Amino acid sequence: AQRVTQPEKLLSVFKGAPVELKCNYSYSGSPELFWYVQYSRQRLQLLLRHISRESIKGFTADLNKGETSFHLKKPFAQEEDSAMYYCALSKMGTSYGKLTFGQGTILTVHP
Amino acid sequence: NAGVMQNPRHLVRRRGQEARLRCSPMKGHSHVYWYRQLPEEGLKFMVYLQKENIIDESGMPKERFSAEFPKEGPSILRIQQVVRGDSAAYFCASSPQGQANTGELFFGEGSRLTVL
DSSP: OOEEEOOOSEEEEETTSOEEEOOEEEOSSOEEEEEEEEOTTSOOEEEEEGGGTOOBTTBEEOOBTTTTBOOEEESSOOGGGOEEEEEEEEETTOSSOOOEEOOOEEEEEEO | OOOOEEEOSEEEEOTTOOEEEEEEOOTTEEEEEEEEEOTTSOEEEEEEEETTEEEEOTTSOSSSEEEEOOSSSOEEEEEOSOOGGGOEEEEEEEEETTOOOOOOOEEOOOEEEEEO
8 A cells, every 4th residue: 555654744944944845655666756735725736746857936856766755845945835735646657646645744934 | 717616615414414515627627536634634535537437436435425427517426424524625636638647636625524
């Protein structure tokens, strides 16, 4: 069975500080990893996916298969980054969006 | 495009009653997914449907829960004889037809069910 763990329920940083949201996964096959974000009063939306190797809103995430991690990082946090962040996993090659989500991390960026 | 529409946003039921949650996918999307979020937990996959077909219901409880996505109209998640443990936020998501798995699901705002 697959599992996604986000060890931090709450994370607080000050504006301009680096931020790292941790995500660890357990899966026997080849996973695809994603980060979803939910801003206040908005819907859950995709932030980035590991296969794209892209930076979105200054965030990056590297899949580390050795450590089974997919931590989300940003060098300089902004107040508008305050949101709930979910790490999610799916089976590589799955033709539909059956995702396993972590419990989520609430990020608060203080001015 | 109005996005994925769910209703009702809030639903209160007494134990033993039925709950019906509706979801209209984004225009042009023919794949619908239902997820459940219990308090203090992440979203958990329940069921994946295409028009008139249930593709994967591996996350659905075996009893009292059913889902459909008819040829016309919204997808419906139905919970019969609700119990307090059914209290949760139920999220619907959709994706376009024929899209390889990019993991991008478009979510609705959720329906919060409270069972008294």
